Amino acid sequence: MSFNAPLSETHADEIAARLAYARPADVLDIGCGWGELMLRVLDRAPEATGLGVDTDDDLLGRGRAAAEQRGLSERAVFANTAGAAVDQQADLVICVGASHAFGGNAAALASLMRHVRPGGRLFYGDGLWDPSFQPPRPELVWADFFELPDIARLVDLAVATGYLPLYTETASPAELDDFESRYLADDEEWLLRRPRHPRAPEVRAAAEDHRRRWLHGYRGGFGFAYLTLGRPAE
Numbered sequence: 356m357s358f359n360a361p362l363s364e365t366h367a368d369e370i371a372a373r374l375a376y377a378r379p380a381d382v383l384d385i386g387c388g389w390g391e392l393m394l395r396v397l398d399r400a401p402e403a404t405g406l407g408v409d410t411d412d413d414l415l416g417r418g419r420a421a422a423e424q425r426g427l428s429e430r431a432v433f434a435n436t437a438g439a440a441v442d443q444q445a446d447l448v449i450c451v452g453a454s455h456a457f458g459g460n461a462a463a464l465a466s467l468m469r470h471v472r473p474g475g476r477l478f479y480g481d482g483l484w485d486p487s488f489q490p491p492r493p494e495l496v497w498a499d500f501f502e503l504p505d506i507a508r509l510v511d512l513a514v515a516t517g518y519l520p521l522y523t524e525t526a527s528p529a530e531l532d533d534f535e536s537r538y539l540a541d542d543e544e545w546l547l548r549r550p551r552h553p554r555a556p557e558v559r560a561a562a563e564d565h566r567r568r569w570l571h572g573y574r575g576g577f578g579f580a581y582l583t584l585g586r587p588a589e
């Protein structure tokens with residue numbers, strides 16, 4: 356997976372180009388995983404420095420290796436820090452799929468505002484739920500998906516928090532399918548090669564459970580928002 360979110364290569368490059376066009380001096384990626392989006396912005400903003408924080412050392416290590424490979428290690432730092440413990444500000448803050456680090460959308464949008472330098476931007480990605488969608492088997496949908504906002508409610512929340520919505524977009528159905536398929540691919544490929552491994556029944560059961568929830572439960576109802584939000588200058 357290039358991203359731990361439903362985001363295609365082309366879409367990520369478009370977003371990175373748009374974010375770099377605003378010429379941020381610094382980028383702060385909270386819940387960065389391996390920080391691929393931050394690295395793509397740094398690639399396009401040669402003066403900018405980046406700090407990616409996450410609580411998973413393996414993912415941070417992958418980020419450091421990618422930065423090294425692309426000649427970005429002088430400008431990109433990866434630190435094991437919990438989102439709520441960050442105290443820096445930056446011209447561009449990225450937070451994709453990590454609102455839980457703050458306790459949900461409302462708390463995340465409010466906390467992240469403090470990290471965006473006035474006049475700067477937040478690139479915010481998080482889950483959506485289409486309230487008009489009738490799941491074929493509602494019992495298979497993760498219960499917290501029903502709590503997710505639709506795109507209108509999420510943007511309204513961002514505006515009520517004090518942001519200007521500069522660009523509103525969502526993951527396409529193809530990006531969502533691709534994300535689920537890639538998520539399952541590790542296990543499915545492993546099973547292809549080791550069908551009689553002692554752990555195979557357990558791995559197969561976990562993959563089947565996930566695939567059933569996706570295809571019979573939330574596919575068509577679950578979505579993902581990408582919002583570029585501005586913090587007005589003071």
Ligand SMILES: C[S@@+](CC[C@H](N)C(=O)[O-])C[C@H]1O[C@@H](n2cnc3c(N)ncnc32)[C@H](O)[C@@H]1O
Nearest residue numbers: 359360386387388409410411437438451452456
């Ligand atoms: C869905 S992944 C998204 C990763 C990355 N933003 C991306 O789009 O590829 C969520 C990330 O949040 C991180 N995370 C979870 N709890 C956190 C916390 N309290 N503080 C910082 N990061 C956290 C996880 O380790 C994981 O890398």
